[in-house]
Amino acid sequence: MHRTKIRVAEDALDANQTIARANRDDFDRAGVAVVNLMSAPGAGKTTLLERAIEGLDGLRVGVLEGDVQGSIDADRIAHLHVPVTQLNTDPGFGGECHLDANMVRSALPEVPLGEIDLLAIENVGNLVCPAEFRVGEDARAMVCAVTEGEDKPLKYPLMFRTCELIVVNKIDLLPHLDFDLDRLLTNIETVNPTATVLTTSARGGEGVDAWREWLAGVAGRRPA
Amino acid sequence: MHRTKIRVAEDALDANQTIARANRDDFDRAGVAVVNLMSAPGAGKTTLLERAIEGLDGLRVGVLEGDVQGSIDADRIAHLHVPVTQLNTDPGFGGECHLDANMVRSALPEVPLGEIDLLAIENVGNLVCPAEFRVGEDARAMVCAVTEGEDKPLKYPLMFRTCELIVVNKIDLLPHLDFDLDRLLTNIETVNPTATVLTTSARGGEGVDAWREWLAGVAGRRPA
Numbered sequence: 001m002h003r004t005k006i007r008v009a010e011d012a013l014d015a016n017q018t019i020a021r022a023n024r025d026d027f028d029r030a031g032v033a034v035v036n037l038m039s040a041p042g043a044g045k046t047t048l049l050e051r052a053i054e055g056l057d058g059l060r061v062g063v064l065e066g067d068v069q070g071s072i073d074a075d076r077i078a079h080l081h082v083p084v085t086q087l088n089t090d091p092g093f094g095g096e097c098h099l100d101a102n103m104v105r106s107a108l109p110e111v112p113l114g115e116i117d118l119l120a121i122e123n124v125g126n127l128v129c130p131a132e133f134r135v136g137e138d139a140r141a142m143v144c145a146v147t148e149g150e151d152k153p154l155k156y157p158l159m160f161r162t163c164e165l166i167v168v169n170k171i172d173l174l175p176h177l178d179f180d181l182d183r184l185l186t187n188i189e190t191v192n193p194t195a196t197v198l199t200t201s202a203r204g205g206e207g208v209d210a211w212r213e214w215l216a217g218v219a220g221r222r223p224a
Numbered sequence: 225m226h227r228t229k230i231r232v233a234e235d236a237l238d239a240n241q242t243i244a245r246a247n248r249d250d251f252d253r254a255g256v257a258v259v260n261l262m263s264a265p266g267a268g269k270t271t272l273l274e275r276a277i278e279g280l281d282g283l284r285v286g287v288l289e290g291d292v293q294g295s296i297d298a299d300r301i302a303h304l305h306v307p308v309t310q311l312n313t314d315p316g317f318g319g320e321c322h323l324d325a326n327m328v329r330s331a332l333p334e335v336p337l338g339e340i341d342l343l344a345i346e347n348v349g350n351l352v353c354p355a356e357f358r359v360g361e362d363a364r365a366m367v368c369a370v371t372e373g374e375d376k377p378l379k380y381p382l383m384f385r386t387c388e389l390i391v392v393n394k395i396d397l398l399p400h401l402d403f404d405l406d407r408l409l410t411n412i413e414t415v416n417p418t419a420t421v422l423t424t425s426a427r428g429g430e431g432v433d434a435w436r437e438w439l440a441g442v443a444g445r446r447p448a
Contacts, residue, residue, distance in 0.1 A: 041264040041351050041380065042372025068352060068382075072375045095382060097321055097352035125379070126350055127265050128292060128321035147371040147394070148266025151296050155349070156265065158292075158319060170371070176400045178427065203402065 016133050019101035023108065023136025030113035032062075033219040034121060036099075036135055038159065039143035040152075041125030044169040046073040047202040048143060049120055052212040053080050059219055062116035064107060066099040066124050073122060085110045089124060098129035101136060118219040127156040131163075139218045141165035144188075146179050153187040160191045165198065165214055172201040240357050243325035247332065247360025254337035256286075257443040258345060260323075260359055262383065263367035264376075265349030268393040270297040271426040272367060273344055276436040277304050283443055286340035288331060290323040290348050297346060309334045313348060322353035325360060342443040351380040355387075363442045365389035368412075370403050377411040384415045389422065389438055396425040 027034050039045050053061050062083040065074040074086040087107045089096035096103070104121065111119065121137065123130040142163040144152055147170055153160040160166060166188055174181065181199075188197060196214065200207030251258050263269050277285050286307040289298040298310040311331045313320035320327070328345065335343065345361065347354040366387040368376055371394055377384040384390060390412055398405065405423075412421060420438065424431030 040266065040349070041376055042369075067379055069380075070378050072378060095352065095356070097350065124352065125264070126321065126352060128319065128348065128350060129353075132319070145266075145371065147369065147397070152265055154294050154296060155291055156293075173371070173397065173400055176397055 013132065016101045019105055020134040020136045023101055023105055026108060026113065027119070027136055027138075031222055032113050032116055032119050033222050034119045034135075034137040034139075035215065035218055036121050036123060036130075036137035036140045037143070038123045038127075038130045038140065038163070039125060040127045040145070040148060043125070043143040043145040043148065044202045045122050045125075045143050046076055048167065048169065048200065048208070048211060049122065050076065050080060051202055051205070051208045052215050053077070053082055055209075055212055056118075056216065059118055059216055060116045062111060062113075062119045064104065064111060064119060064121045066103070066122055068095055068097070068124060083112050083116060097124055097126045098133055099123050099135055100133040104135040117222075118215065120215070127152065127159045131159040138221060139164055141167065141214075143167045143169050144184075145170040146174055146177060146181065146184070150180055150183040150187060153184070153191045157191040160188060160195070163192070163195060165196045166192070167207075167211060168197060168199045169202055171199050171206060172204040237356070240325045243329055244358040244360045247325055247329055250332060250337065251343070251360055251362075255446055256337050256340055256343050257446050258343045258359075258361040258363075259439065259442055260345050260347060260354075260361035260364045261367070262347040262351075262354045262364065262387070263349060264351045264369070264372060267349070267367040267369040267372065268426045269346050269349075269367050270300055272391065272393065272424065272432070272435060273346065274300065274304060275426055275429070275432045276439055277301070277306055279433075279436050280342075280440065283342055283440055284340045286335060286337075286343045288328065288335060288343060288345045290327070290346055292319055292321075292348060307336050307340060321348055321350045322357055323347050323359055324357040328359040341446075342439065344439070351376065351383045355383040362445060363388055365391065365438075367391045367393050368408075369394040370398055370401060370405065370408070374404055374407040374411060377408070377415045381415045384412060384419070387416070387419060389420045390416070391431075391435060392421060392423045393426055395423050395430060396428040
């Protein structure tokens with residue numbers, strides 16, 4: 001019984017890899033760079049995207065919003081007049097806690113790949129399963145809010161290990177928390193010594209320029 | 225292919241119900257009340273449990289800690305000299321993002337049911353999948369931190385709907401956030417009008433007495 005379960009999981013991950021490669025081929029043909037943005041619920045992914053998009057002159061950005069239900073974040077992004085596509089995991093997929101390559105593929109006909117340079121995929125808020133499913137992205141980034149505690153890299157190591165960028169957000173709240181930023185950074189270093197780490201306040205603006213430059217840099221990896 | 229996937233999910237949930245009932249029978253025989261405590265990562269479940277246990281005189285509490293990896297929370301609870309059992313979803317189950325009835329069952333030989341009145345099961349930090357799996361509990365409670373934003377009940381409705389108690393935690397940070405508490409409470413009311421809602425600061429102590437009394441009340445539902 002246990003064996004069967006593992007086998008099903010492996011098959012599902014194999015299929016996911018195949019579809020992720022097909023997505024990647026489509027992104028390549030369109031010359032679109034893709035970032036898979038992940039975090040726990042409420043860490044600030046949408047606000048960070050809003051702040052970056054507001055200042056990303058010369059780069060055409062599109063957003064694919066993954067949520068179990070609703071379109072709250074997509075509605076926020078749409079105010080910035082960039083193409084945004086909502087992908088709900090609830091009706092068609094049974095309330096999945098993550099995006100996988102096939103879900104992203106099902107949304108691609110709605111994404112205007114010919115009109116954008118960079119696609120930001122905002123994953124479902126969850127520190128576990130989204131890390132297991134590639135969707136065809138060029139880069140993976142995650143947001144970790146200081147309000148979540150210093151221990152999260154040790155408790156959710158796969159997520160922290162799989163991302164090349166870790167954004168430590170909500171640093172404007174540090175004076176009001178019992179929080180040791182050095183301890184968080186040490187824990188991040190323990191599980192992912194090669195990650196780029198940015199500290200930001202999406203609300204106050206600290207670090208947002210560096211986050212925006214990182215996004216532009218991912219787009220710049222594509223041949224012009 | 226899609227049909228097969230749905231069928232597998234239904235079979236898994238059926239099996240989970242069967243095992244949850246077996247767990248419940250064991251809890252009944254031992255006269256132990258069980259609370260399944262859920263939240264997003266870093267909302268304050270462990271701190272709330274610490275605060276409650278410190279003052280729960282006359283009630284013998286045990287804790288089952290669910291984590292993908294590590295024993296950070298179990299080590300914290302152990303300092304309070306109550307029986308605590310660590311259940312990791314990583315090695316045996318492939319990094320599951322939730323506890324299910326079978327995982328809890330596998331841990332029961334380590335839980336001293338004859339020596340406790342109340343078992344608090346701290347689930348994996350995740351607002352999606354834990355809500356789908358009963359583990360044999362008497363009551364489900366969740367913690368929602370005000371730092372996560374007002375929109376979470378609308379984005380993760382199953383979790384908010386399945387819990388009879390919703391603890392709104394970290395209210396000591398309200399003066400430092402752009403956060404509308406009334407809007408959160410309205411959103412909770414929209415998805416779960418019958419829930420008991422408590423506002424707490426695990427750090428500052430506000431509302432902790434009411435949380436402790438709620439836990440004692442769950443234990444009190446058991447015939448003496």
